[in-house]
Amino acid sequence: MITVHNLENSQSIRILWLLEELGVPYEIKQYKRDAATDLAPSDYKRLHQIGTSPTISDGDLVLPETNAIVDYILDKHPNATLRPEPGSEERARYLFWFHATQGSFMPLLLDSLIFKRMISKVPFFLRPVMSAVVGKVRAAYLEPRITRMLSFIEEELGRSTWLAGDSLSAADIVMGYCLEVAEVRIGFGGQYPNITAYLGRMRSRPAYKTALAKNGAFRPFAS
CATH class of the missing domain: 1.20.1050.10 (Glutathione S-transferase Yfyf (Class Pi); Chain A, domain 2)
Structure with a gap:
């Protein structure tokens, strides 16, 4: 099951929305920003070498970057309608x-x-x-x-x-x-x-x- 490492006030809201539109199960791990810097906490930055939000994990895979995550999730759900078909007008x-x-x-x-x-x-x-x-x-x-x-x-x-x-x-x-x-x-x-x-x-x-x-x-x- 995919885990969304959800940093507050961040782009990871997109990944939650995507998964809800798909209606698939997932887990959330919540992270608070550092109160002094507004940056991600150290445990979030340790998830992946680049340390940015959003980040998901799926088994041993840890994947950051919004569009990479969206494509990865949609590839796992090929019958979803959230990508227009190749060759279509859209x-x-x-x-x-x-x-x-x-x-x-x-x-x-x-x-x-x-x-x-x-x-x-x-x-x-x-x-x-x-x-x-x-x-x-x-x-x-x-x-x-x-x-x-x-x-x-x-x-x-x-x-x-x-x-x-x-x-x-x-x-x-x-x-x-x-x-x-x-x-x-x-x-x-x-x-x-x-x-x-x-x-x-x-x-x-x-x-x-x-x-x-x-x-x-x-x-x-x-x-």
Whole structure:
């Protein structure tokens, strides 16, 4: 049986949601973040050499990385409908969003968090200088890229109920976490109604609600 090593307030909520959508049994081992650093505790980092969340174990196998875990689990359940069939009209959209979420969008959200902490963690007398420097980098690099990504997601969700079509796919399970983080960290301000409706559909799914209950209160880091 798969064990989800569930680090609080982390991307592992995706794996719980995936397993709930599949309706398969699994175990959870809960881990609290270090109160001083907000980082994973030492026993979590010892699970695997790279020490990141999410991480699962299955027998002797220990596997981190969201997309690797999702593919591993779906390979074990080949009759699941969370990956469009190869050659189908939805397959290319699925592949794009499944990989762009982690390869393009998630790094931007991480940069956003790092830039905020670059200001909040320096001595107060340095904050005006740091704010000016970070502000220029955000304006020139980060904000245009995030806006392009959100605008494209908004456009795609005007075409279909979910990212790859009118059926939920693993691309949505991966993207859902990113959009919840973006909602908290960046804010939508009514600018992306299709994304807001999409998050509402996601949060209304019984499997997501069950995953959230098992995960514990999920609070994406704002700063």
